[in-house]
Amino acid sequence: TSPPPPPPQPQRNTGLILLLAIGLPLLLLGGCGAVVMVLANTARETVVEADPPNLVMPSERPETDAPPAEDDVATPQPSTAAVGGALTLAGNDPGLEMTVTVTKLVDPATGDQFSQPGTGRKLVAVELTLENSGQAVYSDSPTNGAVLIDAEGQQYHSTLHDVQEGQSFGGSATINTGDVRKGVIVFEVPEPARAAKFQFTLNSGFADQTGEWKLG
Incomplete structure (x- = not known):
């Protein structure tokens, strides 16, 4: 009788194959999971640690844009003087400047033979x-810028009458720097007016500055 054959070897190889077939995929899956977790953690950390965006807030409106106060706005005011004052x-x-002096008031004045009031x-x-105390030549009609005001507040513009008490400017006048002109400006008013x-x-x-003289 021949001895029994040895146990078959394929059983051991089968177990090893099964172990490798089951363990290797698990090992690979575990490694992939670890890689995914690391990447996820890295991405999460990147989001958390990112610097916040710089926000530019609108600045306040500068104070210089505020409207100027009423006191800062210069309003031309008439200058005043009495008879004899300049x-x-x-x-x-530019450069036009005149020193004006009222030297005399004649009320009533006497017209010549061609100038009689109504x-x-x-x-x-x-x-x-x-x-002419400025740098520009004065060339104008002095009578155009003259106004007489009576005690009742009525105002009168000049006329073309000539009077015996003084020589008129004769229409227009041209006055160079440093020169002087003298003349009378005549008004026709009601007899009761003062x-x-x-x-x-x-x-x-039409200039911005007006001179005013008190006559009484």
Whole structure:
């Protein structure tokens, strides 16, 4: 009788194969899971540690944009004087400056043979001197910027009458720097009117500065 054959070897190989077949995929899956977790953690840390965006807040409106106070706005005010007083007035043209002096008030004034007031009216003459104290040549009609105001607040513009008490400016006047002109400006007013103020403005009355003289 022959001895029994040895146990078959394929059983051991089968167990090893099964172990490898089951363990190797698990090992690979575990490694992949670890890689996924590391990547997930890295991504999570990146999001958390990212710097917040820089926000630029709008700045407040500068205080210099505020509207100027009423006190800061300069408003031309008329200068005042009495008969015999001089006022320096500026014109609209660069360098135009005149020193004006009211030297005499004639109320009533006497017209010449060609200049007589209407019925119930009289002539009033204001004598003044104009000195060019600026750098520009004065070329204007002084009568255009002259106004007479009576005690009741009524105002009158000049007329073309001539009077015996003084020589008129004769229409326009051209005065160089440093030169002086003297003349009378005549007004026709109601007989009861009493002259109270005289106003004079350069540029035929359109300059910003007005001089005012009290006549009584």
